[in-house]
């Protein structure tokens with residue numbers, strides 16, 4: 001009889017609701033279906049580099065399904081190939097991938113399930129080349145990973161952002177204000193577009209469509225002319241004006257993707273107030289959308305991803321990442337995912353629906369049609 005497998009698991013990158021649901025599914029499936037031993041590494045790849053781990057039993061994951069965050073901790077700075085060390089106020093970067101391989105081998109692991117975003121999967125693909133048997137699981141509130149129709153975490157963030165927009169509606173209405181709501185999402189507009197539509201936003205601005213301030217102000221004035229004397233504008237943190245730049249909030253030097261976005265809403269609000277003379281206020285939802293309990297959709301997706309990752313490990317199908325295609329959980333090669341961004345296509349049904357509803361996407365409808373044709377011609 002074959003010896004039961006030993007697998008490791010870690011959560012890397014920014015946290016999101018549903019990470020614990022994956023961990024629970026991994027541990028229970030590994031033990032119940034295959035009698036495997038599961039080692040949980042702490043704080044993402046940091047744990048594998050520094051050999052910080054804990055053995056996960058069924059009891060370790062009991063009661064965590066509905067909890068946000070990750071019981072293992074995470075890091076978006078512990079890249080095994082470029083690990084930051086502070087020396088006399090300056091960061092030096094070390095390649096610690098050999099230590100990762102040594103720790104993996106010393107623990108007698110047969111495989112590693114790495115739950116993360118594009119940065120984690122890029123590192124995992126690199127470790128795969130060094131002989132580590134990795135299986136990826138796609139997470140992020142941004143929903144911007146290539147190869148999967150959905151990442152878990154997105155639906156929960158969407159619910160939080162939508163609830164916030166619902167609440168801002170009543171105060172906007174009472175005070176006859178323009179309310180600008182900024183949501184995370186990095187360089188993709190999935191969260192802004194989804195929440196903007198679900199929350200009944202009047203203007204939705206996403207990174208994929210650089211906006212024209214005059215078109216936005218015309219829409220705000222038109223609403224006032226029609227007696228709707230408030231407007232809700234939902235903007236993704238990566239949005240920018242035509243011919244303008246994205247707004248960088250901070251640089252996290254030690255992070256593989258050093259740029260942190262945020263603050264475009266203040267620039268936009270000042271311009272709208274200046275041009276329309278209408279009181280314009282800003283709410284930046286920030287990390288709030290990463291918190292809280294996962295929605296049932298995310299719990300189910302995370303659970304299915306976790307189970308499938310273990311089944312792949314049991315079949316020794318390594319170097320792959322589980323993905324959602326339509327309603328099916330499948331897997332694709334890991335190297336297709338890391339370091340890339342899945343943006344909202346301009347012919348997305350959500351953009352079409354927004355336009356049909358009269359939602360302003362920051363430029364004229366004709367301009368979006370032109371841009372869509374240009375995108376199709378380039379594809």
Ligand code: F6P
Nearest residue numbers: 014140141142184185186260261
């Ligand atoms: O990728 C998830 C995300 O929340 C992005 O939407 C956001 O730009 C970024 O992470 C923020 O990162 P940090 O937690 O390092 O500020």
